[in-house]
Structure formats: structure tokens, C-alpha cells
Amino acid sequence: MADVYLQKLARVLVHYSFKLKAGERFVIRAPEVAAPLVRAVYREALRAGAHVYPIIHLDGMREIFFQEANDEQLSYTAPVEQFVTEHFDAGLTIWAEQNTRALTRIDPARLALYKRAHATQINRQMQREAEGAFRWCGTLFPTHAHAQDAGMSLADFEAFVYRAELLDEEDPLAAWQKVHDEQKKLVDFLMQHDEIHVVTPDTDVTYRTGGRKWINCDGRYSMPDGEVFSSPIENSVNGTVRFRYPANRDGNLVEDIRLTFRDGKVIESYASRGLEYLNMMLDRDAGARYLGEVAFGTNYNIQEATGHTLFDEKIGGTMHMALGASIRLTGGMNESADHWDLVCDLHEGKVYADGKLCYENGRFLI
Structure with a gap:
């Protein structure tokens, strides 16, 4: 995605979606392939005065986790994640896959165990959202894998994404x-x-x-x-x-x-x-x-x-x-x-x- 659209998207997310204020705690969760968008949002959020905490996952880590983790590890929630859920003001999730089929051969029962174990944390986040104590938004960074799923070239998929996000509008x-x-x-x-x-x-x-x-x-x-x-x-x-x-x-x-x-x-x-x-x-x-x-x-x-x-x-x-x-x-x-x-x-x-x-x-x- 061209830099000009990343900058536009960062401004929309920080100033419209989240309306970030100085002093607010803001977490960004993203994979490494989304680094260009992470940087743009990080810069804009800092300019807004927020305290920004990025959580970046390396490519392939999720697949390794579900291949190797035992039941106790699948059910474990890190204290830092619990702290973010309980004490942060806003959170952005950026989806971006290098391979959208990476988990296809993972036993679905293992995925289900992980989701059941983390349901309490997800419910707590939704509760804080309902109380107005937390704002969440999700977006996607275009990759070849997502473009392929959509039956498009990367350039065409990028154009599709920024049109859907109204980034081709003047304001x-x-x-x-x-x-x-x-x-x-x-x-x-x-x-x-x-x-x-x-x-x-x-x-x-x-x-x-x-x-x-x-x-x-x-x-x-x-x-x-x-x-x-x-x-x-x-x-x-x-x-x-x-x-x-x-x-x-x-x-x-x-x-x-x-x-x-x-x-x-x-x-x-x-x-x-x-x-x-x-x-x-x-x-x-x-x-x-x-x-x-x-x-x-x-x-x-x-x-x-x-x-x-x-x-x-x-x-x-x-x-x-x-x-x-x-x-x-x-x-x-x-x-x-x-x-x-x-x-x-x-x-x-x-x-x-x-x-x-x-x-x-x-x-x-x-």
C-alpha cells in the first residue's frame, strides 16, 4: 500500500476511529509483515500524545505455537495480556497474513481449546467496551496472500482496500x-x-x-x-x-x-x-x-x-x-x-x- 494511503489510514484510525487523547494507553497488535502500517499509526498516535505499546508477532510464530504447545500452554494467558485487557484505553489489531492457510493442518480441537481458555479475557474486553472504558478497532494490511484469496493482484487489492476505507476521498x-x-x-x-x-x-x-x-x-x-x-x-x-x-x-x-x-x-x-x-x-x-x-x-x-x-x-x-x-x-x-x-x-x-x-x-x- 502506497505511503500516502498508509498515512491517510493512520490519521483516520488515530483521529476518527479512536479519537486518541494525550495520556491514553494504546496497544497495537500486528504481525511483522504489517510493519509499514504499524510505523505510520505509531507515529500518528505519538503525535496525539498517547502512550503506545506495540505487540509484534514474527512470521510463523502462530503456526509453531499451535504445532508445539501442550494443553497447559494452549490454556495459558500471559499476565501482560491480562494487564493490557484491564488497564489500556484503546487497542488496534492489524491482520496481515503471509499464508492464510498456515493453520489448515492444525487439529481444530487444539484451536478450540485455545479459544475456550481465552474466552474469559475476550469477554472482559467486551465488557469494558460496553462500559465505555476501552475502544477497539481492527484493520487489514494488504499482502500477496490476501490478494490471492481475493483473486486479485496485490496492486488491485490495495486499490480495493483503500477504496473500501474511503481513503480516496479528499477528506x-x-x-x-x-x-x-x-x-x-x-x-x-x-x-x-x-x-x-x-x-x-x-x-x-x-x-x-x-x-x-x-x-x-x-x-x-x-x-x-x-x-x-x-x-x-x-x-x-x-x-x-x-x-x-x-x-x-x-x-x-x-x-x-x-x-x-x-x-x-x-x-x-x-x-x-x-x-x-x-x-x-x-x-x-x-x-x-x-x-x-x-x-x-x-x-x-x-x-x-x-x-x-x-x-x-x-x-x-x-x-x-x-x-x-x-x-x-x-x-x-x-x-x-x-x-x-x-x-x-x-x-x-x-x-x-x-x-x-x-x-x-x-x-x-x-
């Missing part, structure tokens, strides 16, 4: 403020309704969100952003959903997922590829068969799947549902060691709010 901060204002109308509308009914040629599902909060994802929770989300009442989800977009989780590709819900719980599952992995994820704990999130993608600068959830869940004209943990900001109560977003195409769909048509062919009608 990206003002552009994201405009997104905030437009999506606030959607949030205000959805907050006034309870039952949501989604219908496409392959999907017919209802859920309720009455009493839950809808969240305006306007660049403060991820970059790029562009969605509105909530948590469904846990036992309210009924019907069948077909997720046409592929899902890539820990190097495992799952395609054409179809789930049937009864009283909130997945009772039937299908995938044309990766069914064994899907079922293992559904059985990993008591909350894994329930939804922790329901959402609509609203970033119309993203119109093709890349294989990375950060972008695919934002595709304008889609919805996504997350199996597992609820986002505490919404008032959701489902608990799980994981949170897995699955994306459903709504370009030929309709959505009804309390029985009235509010969304058709990929766009809200309000």
Missing part, C-alpha cells in the same frame, strides 16, 4: 462522519421495531431484537466499516438461511453453508465443502449453535467477496449472522468462546420489520 474523516450520519437513520429505524423477517430465494428466517441496541458501525469498530448490527433475542431465531459467501476460519474454507434454526438453536447444518469443520465449530460449546449477532452490510464500495470477513461482512446488499458470543454493547447475552460471522446475499431479498417491507434488492427503503 476521509469527513467521509466517515457522513457514513455515521446516514447509518444513524437506519439504526433509529431498527430500534423502533422488534421482529425482523428476511426472505430470499434460499432464505426464510425471522428473529427479534426488541429491547436490544442496534450499533452504528461507522469506522470506529473496524476499518473499513459499514454495517449496522445487533444481537437477536437468543431463542427468537427461526427458519433457514443460506450463506452463499465462502467462510474462511483458521485456514479452513467452508462453502455454501445452510443452517436451520428452531427457537434460536441450529438444528440442521449443511455445507458443500468443510461440513466436518462446520459441525465441529457448532459443537465446540453450549453457545456455539446460537446467534450472537445479526447485521446488515452497508458499504457499497465493497461489491465482491475477498475471503476475508473484515470486507465480506460489509458488502453493501448483504446481511451477516454470527454464531457464538454476543457483542455486549447490544445487550446480547449469548456466551461462547468464538464469534463466527457468516454472510448472506440480499441482492434478491426482502426484509420486513414488524411485517412491513423495509428493504428490497440490497437496499433499505427508508
Whole structure:
């Protein structure tokens, strides 16, 4: 990614996403391949007066850990991580892979053990977010591996990324403020309704969100952003959903997922590829068969799947549902060691709010 766009992205993250203030503790978690973006954000955060603590992982360390760690090591949480979770004001995660399939041959049970052991820490972070004591945002640094997953050259993928992040706008901060204002109308509308009914040629599902909060994802929770989300009442989800977009989780590709819900719980599952992995994820704990999130993608600068959830869940004209943990900001109560977003195409769909048509062919009608 060209330096000018890295500088723009750093300014957006520091001054819009986080609104960092002098004296705040700010952690950056990233792999070494993302070093150019880390440096740009580090410089901008220091200029804002923050105390910046980078945590950088060397290429291949994650794969080595899951190959070699015993059960005790997989379950261990370092005190420094606990301190960051409890005492820092803001945290940026930068995703960047040299090989997006590096964990494909790792026993999924080992990954599940690690996630279960760290669920308490993740839940504590979400609790602090809900209390307004911690701000988190995630973004991606383009690499050849991510470009290959998206079926693009690196140059084309970089252009796709900065367009999705509105970095080609003259004033990206003002552009994201405009997104905030437009999506606030959607949030205000959805907050006034309870039952949501989604219908496409392959999907017919209802859920309720009455009493839950809808969240305006306007660049403060991820970059790029562009969605509105909530948590469904846990036992309210009924019907069948077909997720046409592929899902890539820990190097495992799952395609054409179809789930049937009864009283909130997945009772039937299908995938044309990766069914064994899907079922293992559904059985990993008591909350894994329930939804922790329901959402609509609203970033119309993203119109093709890349294989990375950060972008695919934002595709304008889609919805996504997350199996597992609820986002505490919404008032959701489902608990799980994981949170897995699955994306459903709504370009030929309709959505009804309390029985009235509010969304058709990929766009809200309000």
C-alpha cells in the first residue's frame, strides 16, 4: 500500500476511529509483515500524545505455537495480556497474513481449546467496551496472500482496500462522519421495531431484537466499516438461511453453508465443502449453535467477496449472522468462546420489520 494511503489510514484510525487523547494507553497488535502500517499509526498516535505499546508477532510464530504447545500452554494467558485487557484505553489489531492457510493442518480441537481458555479475557474486553472504558478497532494490511484469496493482484487489492476505507476521498474523516450520519437513520429505524423477517430465494428466517441496541458501525469498530448490527433475542431465531459467501476460519474454507434454526438453536447444518469443520465449530460449546449477532452490510464500495470477513461482512446488499458470543454493547447475552460471522446475499431479498417491507434488492427503503 502506497505511503500516502498508509498515512491517510493512520490519521483516520488515530483521529476518527479512536479519537486518541494525550495520556491514553494504546496497544497495537500486528504481525511483522504489517510493519509499514504499524510505523505510520505509531507515529500518528505519538503525535496525539498517547502512550503506545506495540505487540509484534514474527512470521510463523502462530503456526509453531499451535504445532508445539501442550494443553497447559494452549490454556495459558500471559499476565501482560491480562494487564493490557484491564488497564489500556484503546487497542488496534492489524491482520496481515503471509499464508492464510498456515493453520489448515492444525487439529481444530487444539484451536478450540485455545479459544475456550481465552474466552474469559475476550469477554472482559467486551465488557469494558460496553462500559465505555476501552475502544477497539481492527484493520487489514494488504499482502500477496490476501490478494490471492481475493483473486486479485496485490496492486488491485490495495486499490480495493483503500477504496473500501474511503481513503480516496479528499477528506476521509469527513467521509466517515457522513457514513455515521446516514447509518444513524437506519439504526433509529431498527430500534423502533422488534421482529425482523428476511426472505430470499434460499432464505426464510425471522428473529427479534426488541429491547436490544442496534450499533452504528461507522469506522470506529473496524476499518473499513459499514454495517449496522445487533444481537437477536437468543431463542427468537427461526427458519433457514443460506450463506452463499465462502467462510474462511483458521485456514479452513467452508462453502455454501445452510443452517436451520428452531427457537434460536441450529438444528440442521449443511455445507458443500468443510461440513466436518462446520459441525465441529457448532459443537465446540453450549453457545456455539446460537446467534450472537445479526447485521446488515452497508458499504457499497465493497461489491465482491475477498475471503476475508473484515470486507465480506460489509458488502453493501448483504446481511451477516454470527454464531457464538454476543457483542455486549447490544445487550446480547449469548456466551461462547468464538464469534463466527457468516454472510448472506440480499441482492434478491426482502426484509420486513414488524411485517412491513423495509428493504428490497440490497437496499433499505427508508
